[in-house]
Amino acid sequence: MSAQDHPPVRRHLDRLAAEGIDVVRVTYPDLMGTDRARDVLLDHLPSACDHGLAFCRAVYHTTPRGEVVPVTGGLDAGLPDICVRPDLDTLVALPWEPGVASCLGDVTDPATGAPAPESPRDLLRSVLARCAEHGLRPVAGPELEYFLCEPAPGTPNGWRRYTEATGVVYTAGLRADPGNHLLRALRRLRDLNIGVTSGNHEFDGAQFEINLIHSDALTAADRAFRLKAAIKELARQEGRLATFMAKPFNEAGGSGFHLHLSCLDAEDGNAFDDPSAPYGLSATARHAVAGVLAHAPALAALANPTVNSYKRFGPDTLAPWLIDWGLDNRSAMVRIPPERGSGARLELRLGDASANPYLLIAATAAAALLGVLAQEEPPPPLEGYGYDPTRSAMLPSSLPAALDALEADTALTELLGKDFTTAFLSYKRDEAERFARHVTDWEFTEYAYHL
Numbered sequence: 001m002s003a004q005d006h007p008p009v010r011r012h013l014d015r016l017a018a019e020g021i022d023v024v025r026v027t028y029p030d031l032m033g034t035d036r037a038r039d040v041l042l043d044h045l046p047s048a049c050d051h052g053l054a055f056c057r058a059v060y061h062t063t064p065r066g067e068v069v070p071v072t073g074g075l076d077a078g079l080p081d082i083c084v085r086p087d088l089d090t091l092v093a094l095p096w097e098p099g100v101a102s103c104l105g106d107v108t109d110p111a112t113g114a115p116a117p118e119s120p121r122d123l124l125r126s127v128l129a130r131c132a133e134h135g136l137r138p139v140a141g142p143e144l145e146y147f148l149c150e151p152a153p154g155t156p157n158g159w160r161r162y163t164e165a166t167g168v169v170y171t172a173g174l175r176a177d178p179g180n181h182l183l184r185a186l187r188r189l190r191d192l193n194i195g196v197t198s199g200n201h202e203f204d205g206a207q208f209e210i211n212l213i214h215s216d217a218l219t220a221a222d223r224a225f226r227l228k229a230a231i232k233e234l235a236r237q238e239g240r241l242a243t244f245m246a247k248p249f250n251e252a253g254g255s256g257f258h259l260h261l262s263c264l265d266a267e268d269g270n271a272f273d274d275p276s277a278p279y280g281l282s283a284t285a286r287h288a289v290a291g292v293l294a295h296a297p298a299l300a301a302l303a304n305p306t307v308n309s310y311k312r313f314g315p316d317t318l319a320p321w322l323i324d325w326g327l328d329n330r331s332a333m334v335r336i337p338p339e340r341g342s343g344a345r346l347e348l349r350l351g352d353a354s355a356n357p358y359l360l361i362a363a364t365a366a367a368a369l370l371g372v373l374a375q376e377e378p379p380p381p382l383e384g385y386g387y388d389p390t391r392s393a394m395l396p397s398s399l400p401a402a403l404d405a406l407e408a409d410t411a412l413t414e415l416l417g418k419d420f421t422t423a424f425l426s427y428k429r430d431e432a433e434r435f436a437r438h439v440t441d442w443e444f445t446e447y448a449y450h451l
Contacts, residue, residue: 009049012088016042021093021101026053026086027229028105029120031060031427032305033356035229038084039100045086052083053105060118061427069430071423073117083110090222095191096237104222117419120358124221127362127415131263131369136271136284138365141214141260141345142224145353146231147248148181148206149241156441159241161206161249169203176201182208185234192230194223203318204252214260217361224357246309246352254312254319257303257351260337261364262344263288273344279327279381280340289325289346290378291371292334292364296323296350297405298412300396302363303351305428307399307435312352315387320349322392324382331386333395350395359424366415400432 016024024045027037036059040048058074059082068075084105091103107119115122131138152160168176177183182199189196189210199210210231212223228244235242247254263284265271272285279286292299304310313321318330325346326332335347346368351360386392396402403425406413413421 006049009046009088012091013042013045016091016101019093019101021099023100024048024086024091025094025100025102026084026105027102028084028107029225029356029358030062031118031120031356031359031424032064032354033120033225033228033358034064035225040086048086049088052085052108052110054081054110055084056080057082057109057116057118060116060423063431063434069427071426073419073423081110082116083108092193093191095188096234102226104226117417118423120356120362121218121221123416123420124218124358124362124365126417127366127369128217130415131365134369134372135266136263136369136372137265138217138361138368139214139262139264139345140217140220140361140365142212142220142227142357142361143209143256143258143260144212144224144227144244145202145207145209145255145257146228146242146244147204147252147255148208148235149243149248151239161204161252162240164205166205168201168205171201172199177208181235181238181240182210185210185231188234189227189230192226194226194230196227202255204249207252207255214262217261217365221357221361228357244353246304246306246354247312248308253317255353256319256349257353257355257357257360259348259351259360259364260345261288261348261361261368262346263368270342270344272346273340273342275340279336281336281344283375284372285344285346286377287372287375288368289334289336289371290376291369291374292346292348292367293323293325293371293378294374294376295363295367295370295409295412296333297396297402298409299348299350299363299367301399301402301406301424301428302359303348303355304402305356305359305399306354307432309352309354310396310398310402313395313397319352320386321395321397322386322389323395324386324392325378326382326386329382329386332382336381363412363416366412370411370415398432399428403428403432 027035061069061071061074087104094100107116148162149159195213202209231242263271274282320333325334328338
């Protein structure tokens with residue numbers, strides 16, 4: 001029986017046709033978390049479901065500027081295919097593109113039929129399966145920040161911040177957003193049905209945050225991935241640039257990807273809550289915090305995955321650069337929000353907005369699981385304002401250092417998988433090496449006249 005004759009597929013086809021949709025955009029994340037996609041005419045969707053869509057596996061090894069990095073399984077293997085099949089359960093009409101619906105794709109290796117080793121969505125699935133073996137179901141709530149830019153011909157990078165307004169922290173309306181970007185985005189994202197709840201202008205001029213509901217970890221990653229892709233597409237429609245880069249401007253702060261994480265137990269209760277325990281946190285929660293702290297140096301490679309990421313850190317940046325935790329303390333790397341009961345959770349504040357949602361959630365859940373299995377207690381929580389290196393160890397201060405920490409953390413990489421880890425390390429080390437050889441504007445300005 002072909003997919004066209006399969007009743008669920010037929011129902012999807014009939015519904016889409018009735019809604020005036022004649023194209024389905026099948027998307028999936030690459031290693032960076034950027035969307036890769038193909039538009040499929042509705043009449044050919046059953047064939048895509050039956051046979052899959054062929055993409056070159058080296059799409060996972062391609063840099064943002066289009067160069068292919070020599071990662072095992074790509075160039076050395078003759079640039080073989082991966083197979084992407086539409087996940088029709090994720091179909092949704094694109095509110096800004098009439099006649100087009102979008103769905104996520106599942107990625108397999110045609111030679112084995114198994115998930116592609118570099119597939120971020122499948123990596124997260126494998127980590128969640130390991131959590132389930134121990135009776136835990138992670139729940140995640142992503143918080144993402146980004147800058148909105150407009151063209152600036154004649155400037156070094158061609159873009160400037162959409163507004164330079166200062167002091168408009170945590171506001172909404174025209175004072176912070178003279179073109180009403182946020183209102184338009186919220187309404188379009190509401191209709192995309194990815195669980196958007198609210199948004200506001202953030203700390204720096206032209207910086208915004210849009211909030212998503214919490215949910216099971218895989219769905220949360222799907223929604224964060226689609227949010228980032230949607231925001232960038234909406235900005236393009238306006239001739240603007242939305243960037244989730246960690247720190248795009250010297251004179252402004254960075255953009256974070258804060259991740260709220262808890263776990264459900266076998267009875268659907270919050271496994272992190274225990275009113276009778278220290279801090280109102282169960283032993284599972286405290287062990288999870290200890291695991292995140294223990295594996296923080298390796299986590300940084302996935303939470304802060306670019307050369308630019310480490311320019312977001314430093315004293316008085318409000319971005320965590322020390323390994324610590326605190327009770328409702330935003331200067332700590334791991335913050336425990338004040339809610340308990342069903343709201344008991346940890347907030348990892350380490351990640352920046354450039355992080356791939358699937359990899360960040362997978363690595364955090366893996367570190368938390370390792371902590372639960374080790375059953376170690378965290379040190380006493382941070383008191384007062386943090387950022388004191390005499391009290392806490394420092395995180396890696398560069399991408400190469402973070403990659404070395406990831407490679408050395410064999411417990412974490414075992415959970416993430418050898419093939420994925422090898423591919424990620426090869427890909428990212430190439431990025432660091434290319435940057436080390438690149439002459440920057442800063443170097444010319446600093447040295448050229450005097451030396």
